Amino acid sequence: MNLTSTASKELIDLFLSLATIDGISLHERNIADHVKTLLQKNNIKVIEDGTGAKINGNTGNLICFPPHYDASKPAIALCAHLDTVTPTKDLKPIVTDERISSDGTTILGGDNREGLSILLSVMMNLQSITSPVKNFICVFTVGEELGMYGANHVDLSPYNVTEAYVFDCSKRPGIYIKDCAGCMIFTAKFHGKSAHAGVAPEQGINAIALSSKAISSVRFGRIDEETTSNIGRITGGGATNVVPNEVVIDGEVRSFTKEKIEHQFNIIKEGFQQSLNGIGTYSITSEMDFHPYVLDANTSIVKTVEKAISAAGLRPEGIRYTGGSDANSYNAKGIPSVNIGIGAQKPHAFEEFILIEDLIISKEIAIALIKE
């Protein structure tokens, strides 16, 4: 691999130019407009969908069509997300021969500007690919970091998308997420009865005590090798002289099948109910944050991604993973999807970095994917 070639320098510069543009979730306007301008200059048609308004954001998803795109044929989608978890406009990138990082005072935004720069670079340099190229589109989503909002709302049905390849996994190139856990989030409300804590405590029912008893009556953490659960937030109570009447707890359950998630959620529900022992009441609601997916080794997408990784000179390794991505959303829509390792390491942290060799080889994987 030639890390100092013109093409490599161009890719690094493209990444750096994108990384310093702000685009936190629901505020992706600047980065989206920049991407649109870049692509339009290169004769690549871009449409922005109406997702922004639906998710209270200021930007929609971008769907990009290379010049050879044929609407009458099925297409594959190459995907990344536009948003970052925290601002990057003050990013001061440190570039060495081996890696790119921030100066330690901001995130780098390699999650997911690395994926974005790879796919933009592929689209803008299609003429350098000498062999025939598949019919493909690129999809750049908004609001991914909040729970795949953009991917959940994007409508890919007009484009007959057969497979979606997401370039958003922090693992090093070679690895891809073949099976991914889903995540259910729940909110439980414990209702007691308020009373003056000093004058008439016997007339009150302490909702903090109810909730703590409930939480300690159920096992959380690692439940089995593919199931985890957590209580992540507890809110309630007020003044020290009032017996609190309401406590709200928020938590999650993750596993690799919907059945296992529901089974663990039922254990939590029943455990909470029993812990009350007739004192106070509680209610609980739940929703799927993202759905699990498990891909068979014989599916076309698994074979194709492994072939592409091999073509880039790496050993493919499909892993099971418990962190969600847009791939979960596409699979839930019925479009087979994998999340591909691009080595955007330590995502969301100020220590975030990418290795230049990973940036370059991830682009090789993308090119191999679109070659016939």
Ligand SMILES: [Zn+2]
């Ligand atoms: Zn990401």
